[in-house]
Structure formats: structure tokens, C-alpha cells
Amino acid sequence: MLDIAEELNGWVEQGRDFAVATVVAVGGSAPRRPGAALAVDADGTAIGSVSGGCVEGAVYELCRQALQDGESVLERFGYSDDDAFAVGLTCGGIIDILVTPVRAGDPVRPVIAAALEAAAFGRAAALARIVTGPADLVGRAMLVRTDGNDDSSCYDSGSYGRGHDDSGSYGGDNGDSGSPTGGFGAHPELDRTVAAEAAAFLDAGRTGTLEIGEQGSRCGAPLTVLVESSVPAPRMIVFGAIDFASALVRVGKFLNHHVTVCDARPVFATEARFPEADEIVVEWPHKYLERTEVDARTVLCVLTHDAKFDVPLLQLALRLPVAYVGAMGSRRTHLDRNARLREVGVTELELARLRSPIGLDLGARTPEETALSIAAEIVANRRGGSGVPLTGAHTPIHHDVTSVPAGRIGSVA
Structure with missing residues (x-):
């Protein structure tokens, strides 16, 4: 939703x-x-x-x-x-x-309204709804969100069903939830369990179902809870303000990334050249990467193919917990760059994370074709795809490295 x-x-x-x-x-x-x-x-x-x-x-x-x-x-x-x-x-x-x-007038409406508002304005939030279980609990909802000012978490909860109106809100410091007010209307321990599990889904940016056993549900029956996470757009940081970067920015925006272009040369890193970028940074790439925030969904695309930029940047990038690190260059450039990275202490395990030459083999030549090749590799890496043609293949059409059969992601006894 x-x-x-x-x-x-x-x-x-x-x-x-x-x-x-x-x-x-x-x-x-x-x-x-x-x-x-x-x-x-x-x-x-x-x-x-x-x-x-x-x-x-x-x-x-x-x-x-x-x-x-x-x-x-x-x-x-x-x-x-x-x-x-x-x-x-x-x-x-x-x-x-x-x-x-x-x-x-439906008790669930304020909860869903709050979740929709948070998602619409790009704030992190997870909406948990009971899908299966006792009839009087099905459809009830809980909103879990993080406070941007500190590490505390809070949730708003509402019940859905005839004769129920036990919506409420809960806030705690540093993740210590204490006793909730309101909730699903079944048992306070169920509220705390779902709030904690939904917070974990939110932290990972996951959407899926949570199975809660009869003992854990405290309501005399097992429950299935759908948790939908809304998180800010994942970051794509493009290093190197070249013509290929302009095409990659457009593709990155099409894939709903928040795109930053970074280059140390102010004559190239301009809004006029990259009008679709969310952010343009004029700074040495490795210096910017040292100070900016990245996470497990961030993709880093190094298009500079210049050793004085690439080596210090990749030395840092390959040690960060990001989703993807790719670097442009010929195979000769790739071998030379790897040798330079080994000289500064980058390990073989760290080098194995580097996608270089960047992109899938599409035979790309133009900046637009190359951007498509890079984007295809990013998607394949995220979803667990093989990158081979579907024609004649016996692999699944739809991949998701975080999913399991029937959408079941977690379980609680």
C-alpha cells in the first residue's frame, strides 16, 4: 500500500x-x-x-x-x-x-493515514497489519517509525472491527518501549513483539510477512502479520562528472534513487550539466565519501578512471557496508587499478566486491547504453539475477535475494 x-x-x-x-x-x-x-x-x-x-x-x-x-x-x-x-x-x-x-470513523483509518503521510513525505515508517488469525483481529494495524532526532522508536496503533476503538500511541527512549498504550487490542506482549519485529523490517527496508506462533501471539491462535516498510530513496553516488555520468544520473532517477554527482573539478560538476541530479558536490571523491552517510542500499559508481581519484576512493569504498561498488575502465585499466589498490593494502576479499569493468555485457557503446548496462548490473545484484537472457534459460523470471517462498520473511514462536 x-x-x-x-x-x-x-x-x-x-x-x-x-x-x-x-x-x-x-x-x-x-x-x-x-x-x-x-x-x-x-x-x-x-x-x-x-x-x-x-x-x-x-x-x-x-x-x-x-x-x-x-x-x-x-x-x-x-x-x-x-x-x-x-x-x-x-x-x-x-x-x-x-x-x-x-x-x-474506522479505528484503523488514523493509523493508515499516518503511515501514508510518512511514506508520502519520504519518512521512514513500517505499517504492520494482521492478515490471518482470530476474526476480530484481522485488519488491525500498527505504525512503527523512527524519530529523526534520536534513536527512540514509537508506534501508533489502531484496531479494526465492529465495536472496537482502542487506538493509541507509544513512545520510548533509546528503543526501550516499556508498556504500550493501545495496540492491536489483544495483549500488550503482542504489541511489543510486533513493534520490535517491524522495527527490524524497517531497518532493513523490507516488506513481507511475519509468522507469530500461538504462544507468541498471546491470543490463542497463530497470526500472520504483513509489514510494509517505507524508507527514503536509496542513494546512488556517481563519482566523475563525465558525459557517461549524465546518462547514469537519468537512469538512476528512473530507478528511484537519490542521485549525487561528485567531482573535484568545478568546471565539470555543474547543475547545467546535471539538471536531474538531486545533489552536486565539488570535492575530492574520497574526502566526500568519508563524510557522507551511506547504508546497505547505497550504490557507488566510479566513472573517473583516473588513478589519483580512483585509488583513494576505492580503498575506502570497498570497506564500506554498501550494496554495490562499480568502477569504469578498460580491462587494462582494471588490472592496473587492482595492482595499485593491492599496493595500498586492499585485500583480495575486498577486491572481490569490486564490479569492474562496470556493468553487464550488453555491447554498449553510447553513454545511454552504458548507463543501461550499469543499471542492469545494479538491479541484478540487488535482486539476485544472473544477467543471462531469459530466452532458453531455466531460471526464475522474478528474483529477490531477500525473499523466501510465499513471501514469508520471519517467524516468532
Whole structure:
């Protein structure tokens, strides 16, 4: 649902009633991942997608029904061998979809509204919703977010169901949550468990389901909880303000990265040359990398192919916990650069992290083709793809190195 947060936040601000259908779990060759959503308002306007078109019509009707009866529902869609024309995924996949009404007066609405606002404005937040379990708990929601001023965490919680209104909020210092007020309305320990697990999902930027056993749920039955994480856009830092960098900036923005261009030469690192970059930095690359913030989703693209820039930059970059480090250059440049890096103490294990020459073998020549080659390698690295043609291959079409079957990511006894 948070993938369409900007539009839905607008609906909330306008006071619209709506129902949202969210992909909870997938199996096989399903086209959308957990968290993908379709929303329908009271006038029948629809936004988003849960299947790329396969089951949109049926899900649309489920949303309309949920708006009428006010009940959350979990529905499974899959391919039918007996009737290929039945509602289902002709690609052979299976998806579980949670449909939740979000109407004025519903206790869940303030929680979802807060999650949508946070996601729409680029703030880190995780929305946890009960997908399966006792009927009176299904659809209840909890919002977990981090405070930008310190390390404390807090959550807002709301219940969904007839006769319930036990929404509340909770805040703690340095991650010490204490006793929550409000919550799912079942047991305080369940609130604390889900808050802690959702915070871990948020820290990793993950969306998926959490299985909580009967003992852990404290409500007499096991639960499945969908956790949707909304995190700021991952960073792409492009070192070297060359013509190839301009094309890579455009592709990086297309892939929803926050793109920074860094070069020590002010005549090249200008807004006029890189109008689509989020940030332009005139500084020695390694000096900038020393002081800027990176994380496990950051990608570093070194396009300078000049030893005086590359060596100190890569010496630092290969020791940082980032997602990707790639460097441009010919194979001769690559061998020379590796020798220089070994001379300054870079280990073989660290060198193994370096993607050089940068990009996949597409036969690229132009800056745009090269940018596509680099982006393809970044996506393959993130999703666990092989980079080989799908024609004739026997590998899965959809990869995700962080996913496991049916979207189950974690479990709690």
C-alpha cells in the first residue's frame, strides 16, 4: 500500500473513503511483490495494481464490497488448470491479497493515514497489519517509525472491527518501549513483539510477512502479520562528472534513487550539466565519501578512471557496508587499478566486491547504453539475477535475494 502513498495521502486529505487491496504473499511467477496495492474510493476511482492486470477486475469488486460491508477479507488468486478463463494468474503464480476498508470513523483509518503521510513525505515508517488469525483481529494495524532526532522508536496503533476503538500511541527512549498504550487490542506482549519485529523490517527496508506462533501471539491462535516498510530513496553516488555520468544520473532517477554527482573539478560538476541530479558536490571523491552517510542500499559508481581519484576512493569504498561498488575502465585499466589498490593494502576479499569493468555485457557503446548496462548490473545484484537472457534459460523470471517462498520473511514462536 505504501507504494501508492502519495496518491492515497491525497485521498485522506480530501476526506475520501476507500478500500485498499494489498499483496500479502506470492508464490510462483507472480508479477507483483508483497506490498503492491490497488485502492478504490467510494466513487469507483481506482489507483495502483496488484497483478499487472491478471486479477484487477476481481480485486476491484472486492474493494467495492469492503466499502459497503466494512469487513476486511483475505483472498487467494491462482491459475486454474481446469478453467484457464477463470479469474486467476495465467502466468502460473499465486497471490494472497488483503482487502481493508479505510472509511471515516474506522479505528484503523488514523493509523493508515499516518503511515501514508510518512511514506508520502519520504519518512521512514513500517505499517504492520494482521492478515490471518482470530476474526476480530484481522485488519488491525500498527505504525512503527523512527524519530529523526534520536534513536527512540514509537508506534501508533489502531484496531479494526465492529465495536472496537482502542487506538493509541507509544513512545520510548533509546528503543526501550516499556508498556504500550493501545495496540492491536489483544495483549500488550503482542504489541511489543510486533513493534520490535517491524522495527527490524524497517531497518532493513523490507516488506513481507511475519509468522507469530500461538504462544507468541498471546491470543490463542497463530497470526500472520504483513509489514510494509517505507524508507527514503536509496542513494546512488556517481563519482566523475563525465558525459557517461549524465546518462547514469537519468537512469538512476528512473530507478528511484537519490542521485549525487561528485567531482573535484568545478568546471565539470555543474547543475547545467546535471539538471536531474538531486545533489552536486565539488570535492575530492574520497574526502566526500568519508563524510557522507551511506547504508546497505547505497550504490557507488566510479566513472573517473583516473588513478589519483580512483585509488583513494576505492580503498575506502570497498570497506564500506554498501550494496554495490562499480568502477569504469578498460580491462587494462582494471588490472592496473587492482595492482595499485593491492599496493595500498586492499585485500583480495575486498577486491572481490569490486564490479569492474562496470556493468553487464550488453555491447554498449553510447553513454545511454552504458548507463543501461550499469543499471542492469545494479538491479541484478540487488535482486539476485544472473544477467543471462531469459530466452532458453531455466531460471526464475522474478528474483529477490531477500525473499523466501510465499513471501514469508520471519517467524516468532
